[in-house]
Amino acid sequence: MKVSRVVVGATVMALAAGCGGTGGETTTNADGVELDVVTLTLNWYPYGEHAPFYHGLEQGVFEEHGIDLRIQAGQGSQKTVQATTSGQTDFGWADTPAVLAGVAQGLDVTSVGVFLQTTPSSAQFFSDKEIESPDDLRGMTIASTAGDALSATFPAFLEINGIEADEVELQNTDPAGKMAAVISGQTDALLGFATDQGPTMQESADRDVSYLRFADHGLNFFSNGLITASDNLTEREDLVRRMVTASSQAWAQAAEADPAEVVGAMSDAGEQLPSPEVLTEQFEATLELLHTEATEGMPPGVNTEEDWTTTIEIFAEAGVIETAEEPAAYWDASFAPEG
Numbered sequence: 001m002k003v004s005r006v007v008v009g010a011t012v013m014a015l016a017a018g019c020g021g022t023g024g025e026t027t028t029n030a031d032g033v034e035l036d037v038v039t040l041t042l043n044w045y046p047y048g049e050h051a052p053f054y055h056g057l058e059q060g061v062f063e064e065h066g067i068d069l070r071i072q073a074g075q076g077s078q079k080t081v082q083a084t085t086s087g088q089t090d091f092g093w094a095d096t097p098a099v100l101a102g103v104a105q106g107l108d109v110t111s112v113g114v115f116l117q118t119t120p121s122s123a124q125f126f127s128d129k130e131i132e133s134p135d136d137l138r139g140m141t142i143a144s145t146a147g148d149a150l151s152a153t154f155p156a157f158l159e160i161n162g163i164e165a166d167e168v169e170l171q172n173t174d175p176a177g178k179m180a181a182v183i184s185g186q187t188d189a190l191l192g193f194a195t196d197q198g199p200t201m202q203e204s205a206d207r208d209v210s211y212l213r214f215a216d217h218g219l220n221f222f223s224n225g226l227i228t229a230s231d232n233l234t235e236r237e238d239l240v241r242r243m244v245t246a247s248s249q250a251w252a253q254a255a256e257a258d259p260a261e262v263v264g265a266m267s268d269a270g271e272q273l274p275s276p277e278v279l280t281e282q283f284e285a286t287l288e289l290l291h292t293e294a295t296e297g298m299p300p301g302v303n304t305e306e307d308w309t310t311t312i313e314i315f316a317e318a319g320v321i322e323t324a325e326e327p328a329a330y331w332d333a334s335f336a337p338e339g
Contacts, residue, residue: 048282056250097149113301114225
């Protein structure tokens with residue numbers, strides 16, 4: 001796989017000022033009930049995937065569990081993992097490969113439940129490229145970001161589908177510039193989440209976008225889920241249980257609600273928020289990712305050891321981690337929400 005470099009529209013981002021773990025801070029609601037102030041740092045700026053948290057907040061789900069939830073934008077899963085470990089945030093919403101890599105680097109972070117159990121990882125391109133199968137990627141130039149999980153697993157995706165690595169060219173592009181690279185024609189496609197860039201690119205360019213999803217072509221692994229510092233599992237056990245339960249309930253309710261209502265709860269989520277149409281498409285695509293065959297019918301956020309093992313082995317083979325540890329090294333199953 002040939003790798004060249006192009007930088008398009010580089011952007012410098014910083015975490016929201018004043019973000020941090022609450023360290024036991026409390027507030028009192030209108031009924032005089034004391035609530036624990038809890039911060040949740042996302043993997044990125046808010047987009048449709050995050051709608052269940054905002055909807056749950058609006059519907060009072062977190063308050064029912066004694067939580068005054070404060071949602072903060074992130075700047076990539078790796079930084080969310082680091083912020084969670086260092087106590088800058090109480091909980092994080094991060095991609096599982098970043099959690100595996102963090103643990104391998106000695107960071108004391110633990111997953112308390114992966115919610116997106118089918119990866120949204122995909123190659124994305126304008127539909128008029130007439131790319132119908134992985135075979136059609138031969139000779140294509142694809143925007144990617146060096147060091148991220150998508151770039152690490154793309155060679156495995158190619159291998160599974162019988163494509164030699166040097167038959168596809170990757171252009172190393174900063175995360176914010178991948179869409180611009182495709183829209184401008186500098187690349188034929190990009191590697192990204194089907195729940196993120198595609199709908200935005202389609203609206204921006206007014207051209208239909210299509211996908212080759214990794215999970216549809218032989219390669220599935222865990223994606224985003226709820227994480228916390230390992231110390232919290234014992235020192236704030238009750239809070240962790242309430243947060244996991246409330247999050248699962250919020251996602252379950254969002255899955256049954258009117259999508260317009262769910263994404264409408266994000267109206268004040270930030271200045272960079274996508275349009276309601278894009279948010280809705282992103283949210284509806286996210287709902288398709290909540291389960292594997294092993295967890296179908298279970299509450300959101302419930303995982304199995306077998307699915308964790310599959311994900312761990314994939315990223316060990318991809319070189320994201322050197323050693324494939326047992327699932328318990330990364331995930332605490334005891335906090336799983338009950339049906």
